[in-house]
Amino acid sequence: MTTKLALVTGGNGFVGCHVVRALLARGDRVRVLARENADLSALVGLPVEIVYGDLRYFDSVARAVTGCNEVYHVAADYRLWLTDPAPMYATNVAGTEYVIRAATDAGVSRIVYTSTVGALGIPHRGVGREDTPSSLADMPGHYKRSKYMAEQAALEAARVGAPVVIVNPSTPIGALDLKPTPTGRIIVDFLNRRMPAYVETGLNIVGVADVARGHLLAAERGRVGEKYILGGENLTLKEFLGRLAATSGMPAPKMRIPYAVAFGYALGAEAFARTVTRRAPRASLTEVRMARKKMFFDSSKARAELGYSPGPIEAAIGTAIEFFSSRGPAKSAS
Template sequence: MKALVTGGTGFIGSHLVDELLRRGYDIRCIVRDTSNLKWLDGKNVEILKGSLFDTDFLKKAIKDVDYVYHIAGVTKGKNYQDYYRGNVETTRNLLNASLENQRLKKFILASSLAAVGPGDDAIPVDETREYKPITSYGKSKAEAEKLALSFKDKLPITIVRPPSVYGPRDTYTFELFKYVKFGFLPGVLPDEQILSLVYVSDLVDGFILAGESDEATGKVYFISDERIYTWKEIETAVLKAIDKKVIRLKIPPMILYSVSFVSELVFKLQGKASPLNLEKIKDIRQKNWACSIEKAKKELGYKPKVSLEDGMRLTINWYVENKWL
């Protein structure tokens, strides 16, 4: 079997490449000229340098593969157009290029819980939830999903929606561990917030199950951990993994919004995307970012294997071993 992976140089995509290789797949990765190939170096991967906006290039890249895993995407942008271009237009280009591949078994689109937005109450959302994204990122992911599903009569499409993902190579979770290492644990989330998480290897299993399942064609699945967590439970797991006493710093929402406003303004003047902006604060301040995986368990046979405690321990050990911490 041959699989094309976009985003193979990134956190999630590189783990997917590793597991597909372990399972005997031939792997082809589309990368940019500026991509850092450190997670692919030394591995039996065919590297194609090109653009997701180059139609002829994409047709050649896809022409003889069995699976397309579209993992690449934009998670940080200056405006909605950045997200639309990086998440919707790239998906459209790949879908159109895939139409000429008669051997294609599955086109798997990596989406996000953000596409449907946070839950309205304390009940985890499931796949019947209508689209209610609250950020530009979420709106672009929703549009990418709608676009992909419009092709389901022409192509075998499956969409996978993870919540927040963590594990080795993740730079987002790493920022939290850096604060903890120096003895501080910033409190920015509501105490009553519930949320889902998924360890990266469990997500990769979900991607592959979705890819290999005929029943999954034309459908959408949440892939997450078995449990729903409170922020307090996540804090406890982090502190246990790093084994360090910390000072908890509760940051009032007004300060968060003020700092993000200034950050957004400064980066905008520089023509760059701010890592901290008003939409991001709005996103993390929601009280319900939890999702149900019952559909994936029933139809795909999905079963997460890594607990929060083990996942945090594995992640921190990797950060230490690789001298990130």
Template sequence: MNVMITGATGLIGSRLVRILAGQGFHIKALVRDKKRAAKLVSEPVEFITGDLNNEVALEEALRDCKYLFHLAADYRLWVPDPESMTRTNVEGTRLLMQKALEAGVERIVYTSSVCVLGTNADGSPANEDASSSVTDMISPYKKSKFLAEKVVMDMVRDEGLPAVIVNPSTPVGPGDSRPTPTGTMVLNAARDGGMFYADTGLNVAHVDDIAHGHLLALQKGKIGRRYILGGDNLSLKDLFAMTARITHKPGPKFKVPQPVMYSAGFTGEMLARLGLIKNPVATMDSVRMASKKMYYSSDRAEKELGYTHRPATEAVQDAVCWFKEQRMLN
């Protein structure tokens, strides 16, 4: 049975490929660079060279496929040209969904994000019905993901697109080769104990649980319905302390005041705009995002899909072990 996947070399996508291969699927993956993809994905995969704005490549990748997993996205905290991110995340998603309809794909799992959802003012975990609008989206990335999910939802309603939406929280675990922004925080905390922390919080889930949730969404999800794929809600201080315990480091000690964070964000952006650095450690958007706790509940996925998640400490432990194996802790 043929299945097409975008984002196969990403953290969640690469783990999903392992699961799909184990289920006996013939996997077709849209990638920009076949040689690089072959280094990151060890399972048997038919690679199609192209991107989300390449109609010919999309048609080739979708040909004879029964299912589609769309995980690919331009995910950067700092982007000098927000329009390039919109072209990939929004217009690329629109084109892919149109081509999937034309190809007769029977079922689609679209990977959105919890970042498009609202949060509860009292800090309690929010669910899939937490309201938000595009004006609530702080960064270009969040805005693009909000608009891309809307494209999918509108096509489900207006064109009969057979898509299920999953909203992963923060994936942590093995295979984070880039690494992701959260993976970078875990890696740094593993190195130095995460001595400095912001007063914020996030939902942490093992990447393999999120990847398996994608398969469950394909098998059991309702068309047009959202499912949060998450794990444990943790303060950033607790996440750093958990990581420090694993690597026997001192642990977090100093909470960074917001004025200092804003100063760091402003400085990082200015240096990036001047071309003096490529990827600032902090930006104004990242500081604004850190001003609220991103806590979520996976109750719907647990009840309707049979989704389960292991404790966050296992996700961090597996991430640290993988970083050690890759010699990234040196």
């Protein structure tokens, strides 16, 4: 029996490299689409085929898709602060349209599109689900707007026959968060004792390896045109920091920062970044606006239809702490 060939866009990224590992563990052959000069350190030692290209160009995407049985479109421009949003929309929206069109033209059996819970609605003081109403106007910042638009494009493609299944990961943590992600940065700051206080917000935290396995389950069992939340446990930021403290043995911050203070700090930090450093500030207005809502979500649909079953969040916290302390940017904290 011929093994399947799966294309993973962004397979060198945080979630993508774990999807690659899950596919290899299943016995599939894996091709990764990465940009020229991309950091491939998350794939070192893995038997994968690297194809260089750019999501912003259809011909580049079409070459990568050729001969594949499945496509996992994980790649995205994930920045919460930027000076020019145009490249983000080109990558996240047009790039998604190109991947789906190229994969459909190539006759792949399944396309799994990696969206985000950030593109979903959250009821007031409630828990978001796949069918919670949302709109572009509800999306703070260019990243969420671009991902919402890309998700809508994926849904429309499925309606006209593309074999697309959508997954909406919540907030993954774990090993190989090399950049790190905004949540990984919280862990790094905690380990380096650079988090004296916290804002009142909430997150759905999940192990990145569970999210990766959820992608494969979506390809195998997901219904075309459906969305599936790949989440874990709903925790306030204070509770999450408490879990970090319990696992690491380090004290958790006890002081809460009022929203107005956080907003003012971010306003100043962004102004300094735009006029002086030209680098992302430690806190952006988009992050502060996002913090106004508790990002709590329900994964029961994925559990029921896909057999998705994430493990205890403590295991993922332990893995993330171990990575950041031993090999990641918090090594000095160990």
